[in-house]
Amino acid sequence: MTHIAPIAREAIHDATVAALVERAETLGVPGSSFALVLARMPTYAKAVLEAMMRSHFEGAVDHELKEIIRILLAGQAGSRYFGNLRSVPAAQAGLDERAISAGCEDYERNPRFSTKQKLALRYADQMYLNPTSVDAAFYAELKQHYSEAEIMELGAFIALHYGMQVFMRTLETAAAPGESR
Amino acid sequence: MATDPGAIDGAFYEALRRHYSEEEIVELGTFIGFNIGYHTFFGTLKFYPMFAPDGRLVTQEESARIYGDAPVSLAGTVVQAR
Numbered sequence: 001m002t003h004i005a006p007i008a009r010e011a012i013h014d015a016t017v018a019a020l021v022e023r024a025e026t027l028g029v030p031g032s033s034f035a036l037v038l039a040r041m042p043t044y045a046k047a048v049l050e051a052m053m054r055s056h057f058e059g060a061v062d063h064e065l066k067e068i069i070r071i072l073l074a075g076q077a078g079s080r081y082f083g084n085l086r087s088v089p090a091a092q093a094g095l096d097e098r099a100i101s102a103g104c105e106d107y108e109r110n111p112r113f114s115t116k117q118k119l120a121l122r123y124a125d126q127m128y129l130n131p132t133s134v135d136a137a138f139y140a141e142l143k144q145h146y147s148e149a150e151i152m153e154l155g156a157f158i159a160l161h162y163g164m165q166v167f168m169r170t171l172e173t174a175a176a177p178g179e180s181r
Numbered sequence: 182m183a184t185d186p187g188a189i190d191g192a193f194y195e196a197l198r199r200h201y202s203e204e205e206i207v208e209l210g211t212f213i214g215f216n217i218g219y220h221t222f223f224g225t226l227k228f229y230p231m232f233a234p235d236g237r238l239v240t241q242e243e244s245a246r247i248y249g250d251a252p253v254s255l256a257g258t259v260v261q262a263r
Contacts, residue, residue, distance in 0.1 A: 003190075003191055004194065004203050004206055004207060004210075005203075037207060038207060038211065040203055040204050040207045041204050041207040041208045044207065044208060044211050048211060048215075077186075078186065078187075127221060127222065127225065128221055131221050131224055135225070136227070139225075139226075155222050155225075155226070156222070158218070158222065159218035159219045159221070159222035160215070160218055160219075161218070162217070162218045163214035163216070163217045163218025163219065164211070164214050164215075164218070165214075166182060166183075166186055166214050166217050166218075167182065167210045167211060167213065167214030168214075169186050170182055170186050170189035170190075170193075170210070171194075171210070173191065
């Protein structure tokens with residue numbers, strides 16, 4: 001449940017918003033509950049849902065890595081809803097819970113992740129816990145493995161999803177959407 | 182929401198509803214969340230405020246001289262969720 005209830009699907013009168021809600025559900029992220037809350041404000045729903053899905057499912061950076069990053073950030077933001085969501089395309093590509101847990105825990109010492117992947121995970125991990133560590137030296141290190149376009153893709157993805165996760169966290173009641181308790 | 186999201190609870194949303202419609206609350210929450218995410222990201226890029234404290238539009242170089250090594254967008258925006 002959420003403090004602002006998701007709008008009933010039949011109350012959506014904008015075909016673009018309705019299609020975005022359906023896509024959010026089909027892809028698994030950002031899921032129908034968040035999309036239906038946003039749908040109360042159709043102009044925002046169009047922009048934000050489109051940006052969330054485009055930043056997550058498109059671009060040059062590996063989608064499975066971004067899915068691990070998204071779940072790591074949900075833990076920091078304290079959003080059970082977003083932490084419980086899973087990208088359907090990422091799962092179909094083989095991303096499993098062991099890989100997700102590995103990325104959300106001590107990824108720095110885990111040999112399953114390359115130096116390049118660890119840098120992206122650190123970028124997300126430190127962005128809000130210790131933003132001053134994401135400094136010029138860190139960006140110089142990122143540039144050794146990612147193009148500037150890829151760094152902007154990652155940074156914008158992290159910022160947008162984390163921001164929406166913090167908002168959703170405040171909306172979540174004792175039992176988040178999809179939870180039985 | 183930025184510094185103590187745990188304080189934004191059911192009672193707070195009830196208080197909001199006395200002054201704002203649910204549509205307006207979604208608008209506010211989305212706007213705030215967007216800014217929480219992007220201000221810190223821009224801060225790491227050394228993206229300085231466009232305006233001086235007196236309201237003048239300034240260059241990034243002048244803004245850096247005014248605001249120093251720690252952009253103001255980094256201050257007080259870290260969510261302590263853990």
